[in-house]
Amino acid sequence: xxxxxxxxxxxxxxxxxxxxxxxxxxxxxxxxxxxxxxxxxxxxxxxxxxxxxxxxxxxxxxxxxxxxxxxxxxxxxxxxxxxxxxxxxxxxxxxxxxxxxxxxxxxxxxxxxxxxxxxxxxxxxxxxxxxxxxxxxxxxxxxxxxxxxxxxxxxxxxxxxxxxxxxxxxxxxxxxxxxxxxxxxxxxxxxxxxxxxxxxxxxxxxxxxxxxx
Amino acid sequence: xxxxxxxxxxxxxxxxxxxxxxxxxxxxxxxxxxxxxxxxxxxxxxxxxxxxxxxxxxxxxxxxxxxxxxxxxxxxxxxxxxxxxxxxxxxxxxxxxxxxxxxxxxxxxxxxxxxxxxxxxxxxxxxxxxxxxxxxxxxxxxxxxxxxxxxxxxxxxxxxxxxxxxxxxxxxxxxxxxxxxxxxxxxxxxxxxxxxxxxxxxxxxxxxxxxxx
Amino acid sequence: xxxxxxxxxxxxxxxxxxxxxxxxxxxxxxxxxxxxxxxxxxxxxxxxxxxxxxxxxxxxxxxxxxxxxxxxxxxxxxxxxxxxxxxxxxxxxxxxxxxxxxxxxxxxxxxxxxxxxxxxxxxxxxxxxxxxxxxxxxxxxxxxxxxxxxxxxxxxxxxxxxxxxxxxxxxxxxxxxxxxxxxxxxxxxxxxxxxxxxxxxxxxxxxxxxxxx
Amino acid sequence: xxxxxxxxxxxxxxxxxxxxxxxxxxxxxxxxxxxxxxxxxxxxxxxxxxxxxxxxxxxxxxxxxxxxxxxxxxxxxxxxxxxxxxxxxxxxxxxxxxxxxxxxxxxxxxxxxxxxxxxxxxxxxxxxxxxxxxxxxxxxxxxxxxxxxxxxxxxxxxxxxxxxxxxxxxxxxxxxxxxxxxxxxxxxxxxxxxxxxxxxxxxxxxxxxxxxx
DNA sequence: AATGAATGAGGGTTCATTCAT
DNA sequence: GATGAATGAACCCTCATTCAT
Numbered sequence: 001x002x003x004x005x006x007x008x009x010x011x012x013x014x015x016x017x018x019x020x021x022x023x024x025x026x027x028x029x030x031x032x033x034x035x036x037x038x039x040x041x042x043x044x045x046x047x048x049x050x051x052x053x054x055x056x057x058x059x060x061x062x063x064x065x066x067x068x069x070x071x072x073x074x075x076x077x078x079x080x081x082x083x084x085x086x087x088x089x090x091x092x093x094x095x096x097x098x099x100x101x102x103x104x105x106x107x108x109x110x111x112x113x114x115x116x117x118x119x120x121x122x123x124x125x126x127x128x129x130x131x132x133x134x135x136x137x138x139x140x141x142x143x144x145x146x147x148x149x150x151x152x153x154x155x156x157x158x159x160x161x162x163x164x165x166x167x168x169x170x171x172x173x174x175x176x177x178x179x180x181x182x183x184x185x186x187x188x189x190x191x192x193x194x195x196x197x198x199x200x201x202x203x204x205x206x207x208x209x210x211x212x213x
Numbered sequence: 214x215x216x217x218x219x220x221x222x223x224x225x226x227x228x229x230x231x232x233x234x235x236x237x238x239x240x241x242x243x244x245x246x247x248x249x250x251x252x253x254x255x256x257x258x259x260x261x262x263x264x265x266x267x268x269x270x271x272x273x274x275x276x277x278x279x280x281x282x283x284x285x286x287x288x289x290x291x292x293x294x295x296x297x298x299x300x301x302x303x304x305x306x307x308x309x310x311x312x313x314x315x316x317x318x319x320x321x322x323x324x325x326x327x328x329x330x331x332x333x334x335x336x337x338x339x340x341x342x343x344x345x346x347x348x349x350x351x352x353x354x355x356x357x358x359x360x361x362x363x364x365x366x367x368x369x370x371x372x373x374x375x376x377x378x379x380x381x382x383x384x385x386x387x388x389x390x391x392x393x394x395x396x397x398x399x400x401x402x403x404x405x406x407x408x409x410x411x412x413x414x415x416x417x418x419x420x421x422x423x424x425x426x
Numbered sequence: 427x428x429x430x431x432x433x434x435x436x437x438x439x440x441x442x443x444x445x446x447x448x449x450x451x452x453x454x455x456x457x458x459x460x461x462x463x464x465x466x467x468x469x470x471x472x473x474x475x476x477x478x479x480x481x482x483x484x485x486x487x488x489x490x491x492x493x494x495x496x497x498x499x500x501x502x503x504x505x506x507x508x509x510x511x512x513x514x515x516x517x518x519x520x521x522x523x524x525x526x527x528x529x530x531x532x533x534x535x536x537x538x539x540x541x542x543x544x545x546x547x548x549x550x551x552x553x554x555x556x557x558x559x560x561x562x563x564x565x566x567x568x569x570x571x572x573x574x575x576x577x578x579x580x581x582x583x584x585x586x587x588x589x590x591x592x593x594x595x596x597x598x599x600x601x602x603x604x605x606x607x608x609x610x611x612x613x614x615x616x617x618x619x620x621x622x623x624x625x626x627x628x629x630x631x632x633x634x635x636x637x638x639x
Numbered sequence: 640x641x642x643x644x645x646x647x648x649x650x651x652x653x654x655x656x657x658x659x660x661x662x663x664x665x666x667x668x669x670x671x672x673x674x675x676x677x678x679x680x681x682x683x684x685x686x687x688x689x690x691x692x693x694x695x696x697x698x699x700x701x702x703x704x705x706x707x708x709x710x711x712x713x714x715x716x717x718x719x720x721x722x723x724x725x726x727x728x729x730x731x732x733x734x735x736x737x738x739x740x741x742x743x744x745x746x747x748x749x750x751x752x753x754x755x756x757x758x759x760x761x762x763x764x765x766x767x768x769x770x771x772x773x774x775x776x777x778x779x780x781x782x783x784x785x786x787x788x789x790x791x792x793x794x795x796x797x798x799x800x801x802x803x804x805x806x807x808x809x810x811x812x813x814x815x816x817x818x819x820x821x822x823x824x825x826x827x828x829x830x831x832x833x834x835x836x837x838x839x840x841x842x843x844x845x846x847x848x849x850x851x852x
Numbered sequence: 853a854a855t856g857a858a859t860g861a862g863g864g865t866t867c868a869t870t871c872a873t
Numbered sequence: 874g875a876t877g878a879a880t881g882a883a884c885c886c887t888c889a890t891t892c893a894t
Contacts, residue, residue, distance in 0.1 A: 032328070034247040037863065048880040053865065115328035163415070170395055171388045171415065178387030184380055202376070202384060206419030250888060261855035272889065460673040464868060474876035485868065541671070541754035589841070593823060597841060600817030601810045608809055628802070628810065632845030677885065687859040692886065
């Protein structure tokens, strides 16, 4: 007996709210924030237009909710790794993998987010409030800070050479993103595994020929 | 004799076409592609709405023309460096600098471009045609290929360790972009110089602690 | 034993129907007919949306019921005065006072009613049916007819000079309304008393300077 | 030769702006502010939706412009009468006539205006800004002040007995309005003439039977 | 070549009403 | 009887594009 659908109505068991979020995920990912229309979302969610506004105050807040709910698990996983009692270099490797997994899965939506988040359009009405945008940014920097933390640990333990951890973390982050956005990573585990090692290798040891290698 | 305005009208000597492009640069940079309105562009260009459509078939083509004309000099400079008869590692440094200079100067517009270029909106009417987007992408990869070329040269001369040059070039490119977009680089020459060396250093030698350093 | 709530639920003893009417009174008065929303009414009535539609067929009929129930006592009072066995001029004074009291108490709601009642929106769907509007109008003229009756009595007894009683009654009525809607009357008894005499004075004797006064 | 339509195009010679205002007059009068839709206005004006927004910033401002342009002549006429060098009682009569003419002609639209102007809906978004509403109110009181001025002149010349001129002017005004809104006045000149004298008579001398009359 | 009035498809949002529980 | 999630028609407004002058 299915406890969420006692009478087995058509409803697909996710509830309207989730259906809308799922549809919004798809549409925002495919169209970007501006070109995504509520009409298209409801068509996909198989629901009425009013229903959207029962659950979300407006298009923007629907988008924000989507981002928040999508990243929750990722942020938690990342924090767990940072807290792990392991060698920093191993943790760097694991973090890279978690990043890759998340961004490969959510590449399109996050590209949209990253664009809307930028300073562009500060003036005028704009789709995103300034305060709203700050909320998005915090989410972002928060994940990068996890990287910083791990790198700092490595420096403290003298396995990573002293450098500006903020810049280094951002650099690492940007490479990860680029690999994803340029399509250098596939959806499958082996691909992620391989690219993950690739990144770690170059990030840690550089591309220069040295007598060490 | 005025060489840009044969009949010496009030016109400020740039010609309507250029006035529009200049205004478009500003507005697209500030507002992004979608929020930029033709009305705002003509207000800034001090011209009529119809005039825009005399020179450009539509908003999208105006945007493309803008991108093309803006990047012309940059692409040429880059090609020149690649063709230089110098040490690969020096050429890498010079290329990084040219990249930084260009992207610092045009950060806002390029952020917009990079967003609109993404796979998003493949279906439907969309603002950017699929073919159109390919044209943008080619421009992009073309500049990255210059990096690849230099790196390959380094590998051939055994000053860079063998690796996937395509990925490496993209990695380097992404770090440069990130530095710009995250505001880690200032507008002044010293800043660019410094960040430029930073990037080269980490890119070439990695962050790991080795007995070499 | 609670005589209005046999089973003693939390219900505040007025019954859902009355709660809704009370809330509707407040909301319609504050917002007008169109801007008043059912959502706001149920929030104030502390009831469910469906409940409203159990008691009233639609928003419009809720409004009508409200008007009807509110004016019942007023109409009765007025009829009582008209039937009184007193001097016509005294009755005019009393009627003016009753009018003032009622309209001061219900100024906002009646302003709304008077607007919605107007000829406006004859065609099309409209909020108020033509027949519906007739019902409202009858309520209105009915109260004015009480004034006519008193005036006619005055004419018959030769204390009021012969004139078109219908117009005169409407004139008197309009002055009363104006005093209320223009905020010339306060909520307190003295104010009503004073304005009441004011109106009676001018209505009966005019503003012209005569040797009588 | 018609100097406003040199080439005799279809355009009916009023220009789009005027066509829209004319249509708006009709639709607002018939439907009231809220039920009037821009779609209906453009259908009547035989124009495109965007055109409305080329001339007026929004529905509200269209309405305001309408009111302003309609009342301009009326306000001027009234001021002229007040400034006339005649007997106050004659001026009262003339003013009443001008009021009647104007309100008979514009009864419907002004009913709408008067409703939207009221305090109702102070809170919330509402259709009319508070400041906007003040502008409307000023227009109104301005016309009533003309009446006050004439009445005061009468008092000074001792042909009108001392009383609160503000209240008296409002009283007179309200009676005029009522006559119009109740349909006691026809469109034709005789009717206006007759009602005009009626009002003046009762307003000046009251309804009470005295030995003077 | 330059212009700008006119256009209308399309988008986000509101809200009265229904109906299954 | 009481409820509130679901609905969709309707509304105001934006803005890229056209075309007659």
